[in-house]
Amino acid sequence: MSALLEVSELSVAYGAIEAVRSVSFVVEEGQIVCLIGANGAGKTTTLRTISGLLRPRAGDIRFDGESIAKAPAHLILGRGIAHSPEGRRVFARMTVEENLLLGAYTRRDESGVQQDMNRVFELFPVLGERRQQKAGLFSGGEQQMLAIGRAMMSRPRLLMLDEPSMGLSPIMTQRIFDTIRELQQGGTTILLVEQNALAALALSDRGYVVDLGQTTLEGPGHDLLADERVRAAYLGQG
């Protein structure tokens, strides 16, 4: 295995507010890696910076051996990084199919795009059954599926998922986590940000704790699950 994504000493600010002070982590090809930590710790800011939506103030982001810290968002997507943002930002007035096709807008291979759309419908049959309906009519869980499906449509090498379980029922959360595992088994590398630390660590090859803009603890998911500091802070058990 080799490092697909390497974030080193990343620092990102919104004006005078330093949201990310020193975040460092590595995602190896084929892994599921999660970032956990309290609200406001800087996890979303980190993903948005990797996507090219925000600029780092310091530090580096390397993808497949090359720095992408200064690259524009469309080139980063073109290199193979897709982002399913927090709060399932689907286009409410567009149909399921139209939302999915937007995720593939950088691609020219029509038959591949159709194959990938079919794969999204296999993973999430409800989207296939309602492909002509407007996304705004869907439940929160279904919109989350659509946001993940849209990110899959660029056929990414690295899929970043920001809080995919937010606001979902336990059953729907399980369905999303099973899907993340299936995507990994299909060869996609996953970077996951989750408030649901227990489930995220159980699924992940490696986890990182982000605290006040810094990565403070790291290890294999199962080791972090057993770590008393993690349990006390994030799992509600000392």
Ligand code: ATP
């Ligand atoms: P959450 O789970 O709540 O999204 P997070 O770990 O993802 O938390 P961020 O959303 O990255 O954290 O926020 C990090 C810090 O940056 C917080 O203090 C937040 O208030 C601040 N912040 C986030 N977005 C902005 C913005 N657009 N302008 C100013 N400050 C911001």
